[in-house]
Amino acid sequence: MNYLTLIMGIPLIGSALIATLPQTKSLLAKQFALGTTLIAAIATIFMTIKFERANTDLQFVESYDWIKAFGIKYAVGVDGIALVLILMTALLTPIVVLAGWNESEGGRWSTKTFYILILVLQTMSFGVFAATDVFLFYVFFEAMLVPVYFLIGGYGSGERAAAAVKFLLYSLFGGLLMLASIIALYVISGEQGGHTFNIAALSQLDMSSTTQNLLFLGFFIAFAIKAPLFPFHTWLPDAAKSATPGTSVLLLGVLDKVGTFGMIRYCLALFPEATKTFTPLIITLSVISIVYGAFLAIGAKDIKRLIAYTSISHFGFITLGIFAMTTQGHSGATLYMFNHGFSTAALFLVAGWMISRRGSSTIADFGGLQRVTPIMAWSFFVAGLSSLALPGLSSFVSEFLVLVGTFTRYPVAAVIATFGIILAALYILIPVQRSLHGPTTAGNENLTDLNLREKIAIAPVIAVIIFLGFYPAPALNIINPAAAHVVSQMGFIDPAPTHGGK
């Protein structure tokens, strides 16, 4: 059964149905959107069950000619890494729809349009992870900017238009650099036996090391902007602050993963030699991201910017894990992508509820929420603890794996990165203390606690965080074979752990 096309089709059909609804029926539009995303989630869960974990080949493969003149195919397929990210997208979207039930009301346009954009974005997110044709990937990669742009600019708050433009221009610039690289790949493939965009075929191309390095940079800068990695990160805080909480979840939780996923799928697979050349530089940038993002987070005065900065730090960990080129590092990085989706979702959603109740996103305006709104406060606390990777919560497992995987090859980087954990405790616990604990400050006395809808939305997120913290095996069983496969394809062998300097 063509699961991948099916799950990409479901949101598209849903958005078409919503488009036919009359403008006034905004409640119906919301229900349609929730229903559609739930169906997509269930289909994705079925797909995950069908997935053969031990098999490192691409699965659920489909391939049809699209633009024959250029050898472009509609080709999709997933390995363990892509599957996990698709699953994350499928699970997060209904939660975002439910949690942000009233988000669309402050927008420039109708509720209907908001959900159409969300559903189109979901289709494209599935597509970007599933594509096995570089051209198809690029089409999704660029086209998904358009719905996000309108989601930020149309439904966000504050300087939303400026933030949306900044986001779009950064991404387009990176995308065009990647396009130049893709054109070069296309031409080189034509010289070596026929035009193709198939990743597997392209990875066999014979290129000079200069060509490889240049093309690698074209891809890598696009992904580093997306991820975002220091020094390409400056668009993220503005975008995350201006977007609605739900959009921010999709932006940081799903879209930014395209960057790190792309590094694994494209940079590593297509340019193995160039990857080795640039690894020291990228490891350095990752470590800077980890520490710098953490310091920015400590200094942040706005909750949404704080979460965005923590993400910069977390993406540093993910990139570190990818370029450490060990199985543990890769498994850790992929699991990190999955877990980061959920912990960021929890943080953003609860922060969004706090902000909409208080009417301010400044941390200093909150205080003593623990007494007035215990459930909201506890949810935020758990989300925060997950973000700082407390043992027993899911992020700990992935962060630990990344550090272990890095240490065996790059001990210095791993040691510096470990400081990120300590800084994480600071940037999470200080705002938690200020806003949740202590006496309730003026203006916060009459806040209401989470209602039933919000509880239903946040419960599965926290459940996933705790469950994978104690028992990460279900996710790791899917990821590990794929991660090991990627590392061995690159020609790396995990170094044996040494101890005691012997």
Added chain:
Amino acid sequence: MSEFISPTLSYSLLSPILVVFAGAIIGVLIEAFASKSVRPIAQVSVAIGTLVLSLVQVWRIRSSGSTSAAMGSVIIDGPGVLLQASILIIAIIAVFLIADTENFAAAAAAIPGSPEERESIARGQQVTEVFPLTLFAVAGMLLFPVASDLVTLFVALEVLSLPLYLMAGLSRRRRLLSQESALKYFLLGAFSSAFFLFGAAYLYGYSGSVTFAGIRTAVVGGTGNDVFLLIGIAFLSIGLLFKVGAVPFHAWSPDVYQGAPTPVTAFMAAATKVAAFGAMLRIYYTSFANAEWSWRPMLIGVAIITMVFGSLVAIAQRDVKRMLAYSSIAHAGFLLTGVIALNKAGLDASIFYLFAYGIATVGAFAVVTLVRDSAGEVTDLNRWAGLGKRSPWVATSFATFLLAFAGIPLTSGFVGKFSIFSAAYESGSKEVVIAGVLSSAIAAFFYIRVIVLMFFSDPLEDATSVVIPSALTRITVLFSLAVTIFLGVFPSPLLDLISNIAIFIR
């Protein structure tokens, strides 16, 4: 005394051009003899009927390649037929826009502000000479890309240019600006024609022949004086680069785009580009192909300057028509990469790009004609603010055209850009591709700024209104929109068609 050879013409192969000439002459007669009440409808019907009939003729001759259609002066081949079809389709949807005579001067011959003009407006006069003029221009454009000697090429150039000079001056509002632009276009156009002729003379001196085949033979043989060849190519190129609006021969285009009535701008921007690039492709791909050492470096330079300059200067524009003019300059640069590529992929890509760009351009200008206030069209971009709120469909259409210009995937512009850049890369001109990609990034900035303005800004107080589009304008916008998206999602049929038949006969 040499014997007179009576010309043998293949009327069947020339029929697309002849039909349009005949239609134009009928249009002139209607203008002279028909009564005021039936004139507009008669002119529109004749114009559209002629163009459709001509398109049918193009379809009929689509697979008959021949060099002897007019004693070696016209070549009918795949690229020629495709370009003729593109020009006709663009002309048809442009005539739909021109049919809204509201944009045209009541009596174009009257001096602006004179009593004659006031009187003609008061009497409700409306001359409709724009239709025959359009048809004459179309006939010239149809001949331009299939001409195969320099004399025919020059005649076609003049036949297509002269009506355009007049049409640029026909605007009903801001007539002085319109007439100024017409004069500017005429003077600069006359200069460039002179350069063109000068180049043609040198090429004749070099090869002893005015036919493309003769020049090609001389270039391949390499026995002539290379200085003559170089001067000839250089001056001929100036004439052609002027027509496509490449830097540094672009100075006319912003003024003319702004001054001309918008439907005329739409027609001129789209169809002239197709015709001029068509002729350029034929000359460079056939006659000059073996002398690429002499012109390719120059064209590479011109292409890079054109795209960078067009993209950069467009950022500073506050008028939507001027912005589109600079955007068209940038696109001329992108199209030049197709000429530089000098391979089959470059030819296919150029034809696809020309068609896709032409359709999107007519669509974009069609939207411009709809945004008006009490004094006519509003082209000041600031007053487009908040258009998305008041007329979401109009704004969405315009945004789609802009995204196509910017080359966002799933629009025709992306497929065009990808194919033309990959062809240039394949030919080894990597520097052009890199410049092209970077100027696309710059260009994206000003396209997006307009989208921001339409969707994310609040409308100003002195609100502009969007008129209810006439049925014909509506067809133009919807058709352009459909083509732009269809070619973005399913470009295969057209690409396959082009790659199967686009082969130059030499």
